[in-house]
Amino acid sequence: TRSAYCHSDQGCKKGWMDPQSKGIQTGRCIPYDERRKTCEISAWCPAEEGKDAPRPALLRSAENFTVLIKNNIDFPGHNYTTRNILPDLNVSCTFHKTRNPQCPIFRLGDIFQEAGENFSEVAVQG
Incomplete structure (x- = not known):
């Protein structure tokens, strides 16, 4: 470059x-x-070429993988601490903007959908 x-x-x-x-x-x-x-x-990492990418994507099932987003906020000067995970969290929940908006567990496919992206295409091409 x-x-x-x-x-x-x-x-x-x-x-x-x-x-x-x-x-x-x-x-x-x-x-x-x-x-x-x-x-x-000291090392060479060749750029991947999309033409050889397998279709459908090898990890197409990753669309159903989940991500836990955990935030801890601490303002020691104001003696204030909070977090986004509620004490009564049902660990089997999955975020949904109307049915389950407090759940911090997100499905990858839903994240892509909300971003206006097609998971299957991104899984192949990046």
Whole structure:
């Protein structure tokens, strides 16, 4: 990537990984081609190509997986502590905006639906 181009070792930070790059920098600036240099990386993680992604997705059942969202809030200066999990929580509940709005357990498929996304497509392509 462009952010990996360099002129000297000073332009490459050892141990740093640019979110757009494919690995962790070693701190060395090495030749890329006849005109440019790039920061060397210690590992290479090739980008996945969607054309080989299995359809349907291997983890299509993940649509029914659940996520527990647990929040603890503490304001010691005001002597106030609270949390989103109620003491009488039914641990087998699943969030529903009208039937069960206090339940902190969310089904992945429902999260995607509320976001306007198709879980089956995202499971294949990301």
